[in-house]
Amino acid sequence: MSRAAQVSGSIRRRLIGQLVLGSAVLAAVLVLLVINLARNVAQDTQDSILMASVTSILDTMTVRDGEISVDLPYAALSMLGNVSEDRVFYRILADGQLLTGYDDLPDPGAPGREGGYVTAPYAETEIRMATAERRLSVGGTPIMVTVSVAQTRQGLMQTLAQVSRVGGAVGVGFFVLAALLAVLTTQSGLRPLRDLAGAVSRRGPKDLRPVKGPVPQEMAPLVTSLNSFIDRLRYSLSRSEDFIAEAAHRVRTPLFTVRTQAEIALRRVERPENRAAIKEMIRALDESSRAAGQLLDHAMVTFRTDHLEKEKVRLDELAEELVDRLRPVADLRDIGLSTQSAGNPVVQGDAVLIENALRNVLDNAIKYSATDSDVAMRIGQQGGQSFIEVRDHAGGFPEGALHRMTERFARGDNAGGTVGSGLGLTIAREVLEAHGGRLTLENKGDGACVTLWFPAS
Template sequence: MSELPPSTGSIRRRLTLQLMSGAAILATMLFFVVLNVARDLAESSQDNILFASATSILESAAVQGDEVVVDIPYGALSMLGNVSDDRVFYRVMAGPMLLTGYDNLPEIVRGRAEPSGFLTASYGGEDIRMVEVSRRLSLNGQAVDVAVAVAQTRNGQAETVAQMTRVALFSGAGFFLVAAVMAVLTAQSSIRPLNRLAGSVSRRGPKDMRPVAGPVPSEMVPLVTSLNRFMARLKTSLSRSEDFIAEAAHRVRTPLATVRTQAEVVLRRVDRDENRQSLREMIRAIDESSRAAGQLLDHAMVTFRTDHLEREHINLADLAEELVARLTPVAELKELQLVTKLDAGCEIYGDAILIQNAVRNILDNAIKYSQTDREILLEVLKGGERSILRVTDQAGGFPDALTTKLTERFARGVNSEGTVGSGLGLTIAKEVVEAHGGQLLLQNTDRGDGACVTLSFP
């Protein structure tokens, strides 16, 4: 696993936090707005009823004979009692003279033009709200201002405000809760396309260089475009280098064959032992190079074909049979015996050339590493839903703990000294099997005298 890039924190968390703090600010504002409105409303409704009360008293004021009289309607005060249980005070003045009521109520200072005035004051140790309205009457030809003040303590109002405070608090908290849940969901849903993209890219096989085709939000289009462009470039450059290797291998192999022929011709003519020895060494080196070139070509072919599998129905037993037939002469040179144990019913849907290539590489390895007079077993069998092809040799087996590493390119076992090979065989086999959605398993036999390579296909 490659090292993680430095992180600047989570977008989701940042988004959630920002949305939540927005919600918190709004909720707080909501609380205060509701509270203010409630307070204004409570105050204005108290003002209204005080005003109505004072007005109805004022309406009852009249000049009778040579005095101003006031006949307070019962409703003027009882209406105040209907709304709240507050204490009630009133005062009726005719000019500077007290007609009736509580003469020590506070004065409301107001301009001449204003027919009414409101005041919040303290009276007898309690907060009161007071309204005064006035009207001009004519008494013996003299203008006299009758002023009616009605006041009420503010317990009812305070109670209303307290109640509204609770309502405001609950609605603010409720708003915040809903908004917080929405914030989390929003953050999650806006980060989802990113996660989906990351998931789809990381789920891809190492060779999958197809462009990302799924729909993405417009903000992510540039990213995906760059990613696709980058992958296309990578793909081009990869195939270019594969082409180059294949080309190089091909170019090398043909002259090598000529050199080998020439070397053999020379070998026949030379008599001196040390010269013959040198030539044999030369031929061996040429063999190794040409085999490596061959495998490089195989590998290039495999790499190309795994991207474009040409699938058909293949009978694994037939395929194995054909291969064994082809390789028997080589095996007989080393006096090796190729034994087969084939289940004729094993069919898979895959690229015949690739699978053939993979199995041939494994058999090649087995033949190459085996001492003379040994046996190589090729089995084809059904393992549940899977079709299995297994090659077991008696060549001493894999060195422990290296089995995974062996499938990497150009890796060779420690026991490969003195054997011709490039180390690409198992890599090719593994890539082929995985391209078909199968698995390659490297094991040693139970007796420990050989290796067992299992290819299992779905």
């Protein structure tokens, strides 16, 4: 019986979600940083060119014949014109009076002023203006000359828009890449967990070996507890198997003694009702000792299938030997045993177990057959698989209950008068499953046809 785990959330989804969110925040910060940096650099460049123009104009200003003379250096303004298509404006004031240039340029002391620079609306657009002052002495009177050079900001804005576009694209690219990496990293990070789950769930129901493969450090505690759990389970299973084997063994010997005594008593007793009672007693003893024997066998089979040791087994030889051993029992009831083999099938397996399985099947065929009938065994290969087929004329399995007959302690209606415990076919099935094969039950003609299938070796 397997119980599905109670699922709450998913490590994969959580990791991917957090990593993708982190990437998005990082990408946004990156884009903002790039745009901000670009704006500062572009503004600094424009500012320093504007200031260089202002300084060079200031440098050319002299006092000639008691007048301030301005010799506008063409180079100073062309420097600005070269940088972009932007328009350039200038203004020169002497003690606040316009000497030359555009009088309506914004006041250098307007709000937003920072270290001689100001950004202000002008001529239906926005300009950046640099301003510097110099004291000149005209006829002994100090006069303050103020030079301002301004430039529109379209070029700068265009550059910034371009940088923003590129920055945005880089940001989106970074985000996509980071998200992709997050998914890949999460997948590969969770792979050991998936591998472990796969390895454990692929195991057969009886595979109680510890988990051996190397696992990452973080999973070591999980694997250690899993292994110690498997250990405890194996120990308690083997204890119960041992217990059954021991109990069966202890019961069988005294049962045998009691049966012998009952047989001796039967010979001495004459009264029919006493004889019937003793016969009943002998039958009950037979049932008990058969059950004890089958339980013992079942425990042995369980133990050996847990530690399956494989060797080459020739099925025809194994069958012949078994038939020789069972012949006396069959002869007692005039049942003919025949074997027919083709192709010398050889399988990899535990001969003791295979023999036990076949003995249980043959034992059934003999037990459920009427006297004077035949049991035929066929050994061969088909479709790469090896098989041993046992057919009898005992009326077949009870219709409808066929699939149940390999379950523990299951006995059919037809088993009424026979001694048995319902473990024979269980043992045979478990042996075949441990070998990677299967046991099939069919009704053919007037009897049962039981086949032991072994995988190709």
